[in-house]
Amino acid sequence: MVSQTLSEGLSDAILDYITSNPSSESNYQNASQYLPSGNTRSVLYTSPFPITFVSAEGITLSSADGRTYLDFLGEYTAGLFGHSNERIKRAIQEVVESGWGFGGIGQWEGQLAKGICERFGIERCRFTNSGTEANLMAIAVAKAVTHRKRILVFGGAYHGSVLAFPSTKAQSPLNVPHEFIIGHYNDIQYIKDLQQDPMVTNDLAAILVEQMQGAGGCHAASYEFLQALRALADSTKSILIFDEVMTSRLHPGGFQSFYGIKPDMTTLGKYLAGGSSFGCFGGKEKIMRVFDERRDDGGLVLSHPGTFNNNVISMKAGCVALEILTDDVLVEMNKLGEGMRTEINELCIKYGVQERMWVTGVGSLMAVHFGERQEEEQWKEYVRTKNKDLEDLFWFWMVGNGVYLARRGFVALTIEHRREHVERFLEVVEGFLQKWACIIR
Structure with missing residues (x-):
């Protein structure tokens, strides 16, 4: 059982993020003197500042602060082959x-x-x-x-x-x-x-x-x-x-x-x-x-x-x-993604949050959603009731546990991902649900 409110939990997560990434913050502040918002690709901006990466190999990213992340963003699908094929x-x-x-x-x-x-x-x-x-x-x-x-x-x-x-x-x-x-x-x-x-x-x-x-x-x-x-x-x-x-x-x-x-x-x-x-x-x-x-x-x-x-x-x-990228390689990657999406949704059901947290997608591409689930209306209008604070809290939790994905919950697998990497993603998601399910509901 969690004693914190969503607002308190998000404030603590942001503070932990700032404390853990001083070099990234410094790089952001320096870049902001010449680049509006410190970047030249808007989707990469995230508040209070984005993580600065200095190297990558396979499906891992290394930050300026010496932290290593499993990459589940795959350069917004452009990085299908990983970082060092x-x-x-x-x-x-x-x-x-x-x-x-x-x-x-x-x-x-x-x-x-x-x-x-x-x-x-x-x-x-x-x-x-x-x-x-x-x-x-x-x-x-x-x-x-x-x-x-x-x-x-x-x-x-x-x-x-x-x-x-x-x-x-x-x-x-x-x-x-x-x-x-x-x-x-x-x-x-x-x-x-x-x-x-x-x-x-x-x-x-x-x-x-x-x-x-x-x-x-x-x-x-x-x-x-x-x-x-x-x-x-x-x-x-x-x-x-x-x-x-x-x-x-x-x-x-x-x-x-x-x-x-x-x-x-x-x-x-x-x-x-x-x-x-x-x-x-x-x-x-x-x-x-x-x-x-x-x-x-x-x-x-x-x-x-x-x-x-x-x-x-x-x-x-x-x-x-x-x-x-043979047919077999492509099919295997998408099969892995299909299973991953199913298992995340099963975790949402297990913790009773499936009406407030769910995953959509096909194969190796997916998105985690937080808000009021109204699937029958989604075909009419993309803009729907969503819980931005929960979306943010989830992102800070994931990166705080060494899993990198888009702030909006977007996930893209690569041909370098294996079952053990997916299991780590699921483990971190379940940890999030164990702590915050009562708030999500």
């Missing part, structure tokens, strides 16, 4: 030895494109520097090909730093100024109603959707919802784009191969260059031929420049990454 390391070292930045074609981009197209069933593709860039290019291509303006997206979606839609009622003020329709995720009736609105259907260029919303809390779309989107795209002759920047790791051939619903275009990124900067967009040849400068049929030809689109490090690391 030997084959990827050798590939990068070989590039360093042979030189980089050619300002010309290298030997690796064609090989990487072949591997990606064959793995994900894409006819033609192009490379970018990030998933954000890939989504921007996919939207631009869709508008150019269809000669239409409107883009259907969904509340709770995150397609990049300038393509963020926290809810159906709000989008980031930094978003690029396209004509977005922000729809209800997983709401089939909404799509059916939309299909009857000629104001929308006559000017719809693209539908951009995550088959599982990653930053939006790891909520997966239903097969029926994705079917409805495919039907909407077909009837309006718009372009269906699956954002698989995160979800392509959930099944061999991408999450689309699990559902068996084929988009017109796919965007990729994150892990596919072994942890180096990378993005990719591609799809049907009849769409992607707008980039074929050999075209002589009088059709549209677009230019897609980008100094680092074919940077040698990412190209070669990507080729090696695809070799490492």
Whole structure:
């Protein structure tokens, strides 16, 4: 039985965190003199200050304060291969030895494109520097090909730093100024109603959707919802784009191969260059031929420049990454994640907190939630009643016990995780529940 209130427990946890991480705090204060909020990547900020890391190996992180953490964040899915995969390391070292930045074609981009197209069933593709860039290019291509303006997206979606839609009622003020329709995720009736609105259907260029919303809390779309989107795209002759920047790791051939619903275009990124900067967009040849400068049929030809689109490090690391990530390796990682999520939810039931604490996700990606559980409403609106204080207390507890994950409760496994690592995560979660279940309830 705990005698502390939630407020008291959180205050003590913050004080312990500050006391345990003086070097991280110092680094944060120094950086804040030149970087707003002490960082150049907003998702990494956490109050009162973020942990500063100085090295990493396998699935462990070492901080400036001499503390070691089991990494269950996996660089927000980009670190699928862990922090020091030997084959990827050798590939990068070989590039360093042979030189980089050619300002010309290298030997690796064609090989990487072949591997990606064959793995994900894409006819033609192009490379970018990030998933954000890939989504921007996919939207631009869709508008150019269809000669239409409107883009259907969904509340709770995150397609990049300038393509963020926290809810159906709000989008980031930094978003690029396209004509977005922000729809209800997983709401089939909404799509059916939309299909009857000629104001929308006559000017719809693209539908951009995550088959599982990653930053939006790891909520997966239903097969029926994705079917409805495919039907909407077909009837309006718009372009269906699956954002698989995160979800392509959930099944061999991408999450689309699990559902068996084929988009017109796919965007990729994150892990596919072994942890180096990378993005990719591609799809049907009849769409992607707008980039074929050999075209002589009088059709549209677009230019897609980008100094680092074919940077040698990412190209070669990507080729090696695809070799490492066999179907068996991918399936095993996701199987481990499925079991982990089930066991966390079983612990929540064991301690009677399942209506206030639960886990959602698919395979190796998941999110821990705290608040009022209303699953039947989640498909309508991402923004729901949540308990931020409990979310924070959980994070401080986990990092205080050497387990690193996102402040918002997001977890991403890597191919380096094993059963013993998951058991440690579960052990720390159970310790949290033993102490705080009576408050959570």
